[in-house]
Amino acid sequence: MAALPGELKYIQYEHSLESVYLPAIRALISKDLSEPYSIYVYRYFLYQWGHLCYMALNPSDSSLVGVIICKLEAHASHSPPTMRGYIAMLAVSATYRGHGVATALVKKAIDAMTHRNADEVVLETEETNIPAMRLYERLGFLRSKKLHRYYLNGNSAYRLVLLLKQIDPDAATDLSLDEVDTGPS
Amino acid sequence: MISSAGIVATDVTRRFASATATLPPGALIKDGYFTLFESVGALEIMDPKMDSGCLAPGESLDEDYDVTRPLLPSEVLGIIDQLLCLEMAWHLGYPLSQTLFTNVYIEAMLNPYPTTIQEADFIRPRSGEPKAPRDPMFSVLRAYCLGLLKACWYVNERIKFEHFYEEEDFVTNTYRRSLLDDIDRDEIRDEIMAARTLVHNIRHEISDDMAQALGFRLELRTAFLRAIELSELRSNPDSLSLPWVQMKALWDPIYKSRHLGTPVPEAFSTKIQRKLASTMPPRPIVQLSFEETYGHFKKLFNDGIDVLKVLSYSDSQSLLNFVLAFQAQKPQPLVYIRTLLQNFLFKDMIILGHLSIRHVIDDDLAIVVMPHSTLLDKSHDSVELPHDPRFAIAHQMELFRQRAAQSYLDIFRALCQNRCRVRRTFCHSIQDWETVQMDAEEIDQLLQIQLDEKPMAYKTSPMTSSDGTGASDPPAYSLPLSSWAYLYKLKLMEWIVQLGFELETYHPDELAGMYWYLSYLAKTRAQHVERIKAFTMQRLNEVRVGTNGGVRNDNRSGGFLTPQAEAQFTRSLSYLRATILDAAVTWELADALSYLYTVLQREGLVAPPPRPYSTDELRYDIRMKPFAPIGLPELPAYESFVRAATQPESGTAELLEYAARAVVGARKGLEVLSKLSEKEAFAVGGYKRWSDGVKRCMRTGIDAGISIERVRAAFAARAKAGGGEGGKGKLALKVEVPKPEKAYHEWWIVPKVEVIDVEK
Numbered sequence A: 001m002a003a004l005p006g007e008l009k010y011i012q013y014e015h016s017l018e019s020v021y022l023p024a025i026r027a028l029i030s031k032d033l034s035e036p037y038s039i040y041v042y043r044y045f046l047y048q049w050g051h052l053c054y055m056a057l058n059p060s061d062s063s064l065v066g067v068i069i070c071k072l073e074a075h076a077s078h079s080p081p082t083m084r085g086y087i088a089m090l091a092v093s094a095t096y097r098g099h100g101v102a103t104a105l106v107k108k109a110i111d112a113m114t115h116r117n118a119d120e121v122v123l124e125t126e127e128t129n130i131p132a133m134r135l136y137e138r139l140g141f142l143r144s145k146k147l148h149r150y151y152l153n154g155n156s157a158y159r160l161v162l163l164l165k166q167i168d169p170d171a172a173t174d175l176s177l178d179e180v181d182t183g184p185s
Numbered sequence B: 001m002i003s004s005a006g007i008v009a010t011d012v013t014r015r016f017a018s019a020t021a022t023l024p025p026g027a028l029i030k031d032g033y034f035t036l037f038e039s040v041g042a043l044e045i046m047d048p049k050m051d052s053g054c055l056a057p058g059e060s061l062d063e064d065y066d067v068t069r070p071l072l073p074s075e076v077l078g079i080i081d082q083l084l085c086l087e088m089a090w091h092l093g094y095p096l097s098q099t100l101f102t103n104v105y106i107e108a109m110l111n112p113y114p115t116t117i118q119e120a121d122f123i124r125p126r127s128g129e130p131k132a133p134r135d136p137m138f139s140v141l142r143a144y145c146l147g148l149l150k151a152c153w154y155v156n157e158r159i160k161f162e163h164f165y166e167e168e169d170f171v172t173n174t175y176r177r178s179l180l181d182d183i184d185r186d187e188i189r190d191e192i193m194a195a196r197t198l199v200h201n202i203r204h205e206i207s208d209d210m211a212q213a214l215g216f217r218l219e220l221r222t223a224f225l226r227a228i229e230l231s232e233l234r235s236n237p238d239s240l241s242l243p244w245v246q247m248k249a250l251w252d253p254i255y256k257s258r259h260l261g262t263p264v265p266e267a268f269s270t271k272i273q274r275k276l277a278s279t280m281p282p283r284p285i286v287q288l289s290f291e292e293t294y295g296h297f298k299k300l301f302n303d304g305i306d307v308l309k310v311l312s313y314s315d316s317q318s319l320l321n322f323v324l325a326f327q328a329q330k331p332q333p334l335v336y337i338r339t340l341l342q343n344f345l346f347k348d349m350i351i352l353g354h355l356s357i358r359h360v361i362d363d364d365l366a367i368v369v370m371p372h373s374t375l376l377d378k379s380h381d382s383v384e385l386p387h388d389p390r391f392a393i394a395h396q397m398e399l400f401r402q403r404a405a406q407s408y409l410d411i412f413r414a415l416c417q418n419r420c421r422v423r424r425t426f427c428h429s430i431q432d433w434e435t436v437q438m439d440a441e442e443i444d445q446l447l448q449i450q451l452d453e454k455p456m457a458y459k460t461s462p463m464t465s466s467d468g469t470g471a472s473d474p475p476a477y478s479l480p481l482s483s484w485a486y487l488y489k490l491k492l493m494e495w496i497v498q499l500g501f502e503l504e505t506y507h508p509d510e511l512a513g514m515y516w517y518l519s520y521l522a523k524t525r526a527q528h529v530e531r532i533k534a535f536t537m538q539r540l541n542e543v544r545v546g547t548n549g550g551v552r553n554d555n556r557s558g559g560f561l562t563p564q565a566e567a568q569f570t571r572s573l574s575y576l577r578a579t580i581l582d583a584a585v586t587w588e589l590a591d592a593l594s595y596l597y598t599v600l601q602r603e604g605l606v607a608p609p610p611r612p613y614s615t616d617e618l619r620y621d622i623r624m625k626p627f628a629p630i631g632l633p634e635l636p637a638y639e640s641f642v643r644a645a646t647q648p649e650s651g652t653a654e655l656l657e658y659a660a661r662a663v664v665g666a667r668k669g670l671e672v673l674s675k676l677s678e679k680e681a682f683a684v685g686g687y688k689r690w691s692d693g694v695k696r697c698m699r700t701g702i703d704a705g706i707s708i709e710r711v712r713a714a715f716a717a718r719a720k721a722g723g724g725e726g727g728k729g730k731l732a733l734k735v736e737v738p739k740p741e742k743a744y745h746e747w748w749i750v751p752k753v754e755v756i757d758v759e760k
């Protein structure tokens, strides 16, 4: 684990940065995945929610150190629908882990989603990914349910939820705990 | 270009190219229906991890293995053992494409599609040619594969037929390959028999050991097919268990003879996946070791024998307990066994092959709320006079059964799922049971008119009444049907919380609150069962003295207790007592742990994370979301929950005292529970597993007692050193919250408390 190369630069993604950073983003995220995502998955998120993607950059050469990719949309199975943020991907270069980079990225993403009126933020993480679970739980996420053999490698996952606003009691007959679980993490 | 009548094709290549030229790279043009799901399914051409046709330089598309090359006996054994590992990987949930379908012999057998037993061969006879004498080793391998594939077909069909979660539990996809669908199992059995004879005849050439090793493996295939065939009968468990017992007996010799085999890794290839009906690029073969495979099969055979015991029905509650305990095993039985259990339970809507749903529900009603009741009298069915109360009763009861049957059976069905799904399904079921309860109450009210029921002044038991006074409530009706439904709802709510512990859903700093909530639910259940019991006692007395009026012409209200009636009452009261005991043990243990965690949290020994983005109240909302829609029992208000979890009014010494007392109470209750016979415990057929559960709870109690004592001692020591209760400084203790699988019982997470040496 190396010391951080000075004060990292945190910047918001935008489409014009695709040619510069998308290859590095893919490389960083693929490293810890057994199955790669196609470029369409990245574009699906980045093109629509680039403003919810943050990158941590090395101040000396602006190379990518960490990235978070999210989306935020009305969650349909709710009555009334809730604005649900979803953290799709998060990764920090192995050399710079343990310095709060991921924590800083997640905070920026939550702040951005809060700013855009999110009611809640959810994500899934592998049950064996202790660092990720600790990180999210430290910020206030709660495990709402376990998903059996959620990943292709046969591992189970936890759904983590951060509630940002009180649930409308009149909408309580709905169980957001149980809509279909699709999507990468 | 494709052309056909009515379709005019236009070449849009140029227009498309010029349109896309105006877009920057990476722009996404999509309609509103393009979802994440679609984007995940998209492929990138020429990426070897996504493009199934993408070859590395010099790589050939097909496997170049020659299936007609001669095989040594040791190679056949090696291939068979590898197939066993792959078969198990498939049972565990990995797709055929990455398991059995990676074998070149299987591929040659299944492709092209074989429709006759002759075609089901990796060396296909050419039509017209006389059958050439073939290498006996080919016949052995082929017979083994025939038996294997046919068994897979049955397993796959069984699973597809029952409730399971595709990809999550199991992958039923066969990629449009046949699993010998059209080939009769008897023909296959004959081939296996012939191969066994063949092996026997050449035993001197291939050595006795080798002949035996191959023979065992062939025998295993015969037994597997037989086990499947017999399971369709759903009859006497003992006769059905024979082939399972046989497999179990064969399994050790098979394991011990594995060294005779020579692996043939060339006979397995990921390239075959390119020929399957799938867009997935080749993914690696799932390789279990033979040791792992051994363990899983051993469990499969044991569970196969065990699951048959469900077929000997004793009563509805023993059935429920059987399913509960069978599915709670760690590790859980394989999907195939779980679907077999579903099949036994529900096939053709005939429970366990010989009982009507009505029979089981009525049995349950008789045990829980209405022993020897006129409401369950079958003779009422034949009353045809609409004004006769018996006619009305039969009608109302039938309406109730129709309303409740699905919800009732769904409990059993849900319990057959994987543990994560059990919990999630129950989160929905409780809302369903809430409406069952309400509908049942309406029927109860109609029935009480028919029965001319008089309300009873029912005294809440002082121990469980909420205000602790045991005050009399206004006279009430028995409401048996809604009481029954309410009891299930309460049980389901407790199970949801308990599965939360088992699945490690709660953070350590939530445990004090969640154990408190569990205790609250268990107390509510005990109170409810006390109420049921009071009405049952009342009715028993009425029957004894002959005042059990109600329906005229009811031959049951004769004024004396027939032996059958007495037996029914005895059985019900014994159930109610056992349930109250179980609820009491649950709340005492839960109280003990709740108090203990409260203290540990006070002392900073179980610390919450900082959580800058969340509030305690918002987290309470998420945690309790499944329970929020439930009207009875109502979800405690956040403030009362906090008070219960932190106990601001009680001192630490006092809380530890409560915890210690609760443990003593729980252990006493468990002592009594452990002495119940299988009938009294309603664990007929699954008594061993049930009493093992009780034993694990007893060890939990001992464990909890030790932890509490250690905290007490450290607390007392600090008080002595630092002057009184509010002594300063951290307790000299190290606390670890174990993972559920490390606890004696997954539902009881007892913190491990170690004394640390503060001198250092």
Ligand SMILES: CC(C)(COP(=O)(O)OP(=O)(O)OC[C@H]1O[C@@H](n2cnc3c(N)ncnc32)[C@H](O)[C@@H]1OP(=O)(O)O)[C@@H](O)C(=O)NCCC(=O)NCCS
Binding pocket: A032, A089, A090, A091, A092, A093, A096, A097, A098, A099, A100, A101, A102, A103, A104, A123, A124, A125, A126, A129, A131, A132, A134, A135, A185
């Ligand atoms: C999970 C992952 C993103 C964490 O990245 P990270 O930058 O190391 O995370 P952080 O530094 O924010 O937190 C890690 C640890 O550093 C500590 N830390 C050190 N300095 C810190 C600071 N200034 N601020 C916050 N935390 C700090 C944290 O307390 C934490 O300690 P812990 O071990 O007690 O949990 C990283 O391990 C990763 O990329 N893994 C592979 C991909 C992955 O799993 N993604 C998540 C999928 S949901």
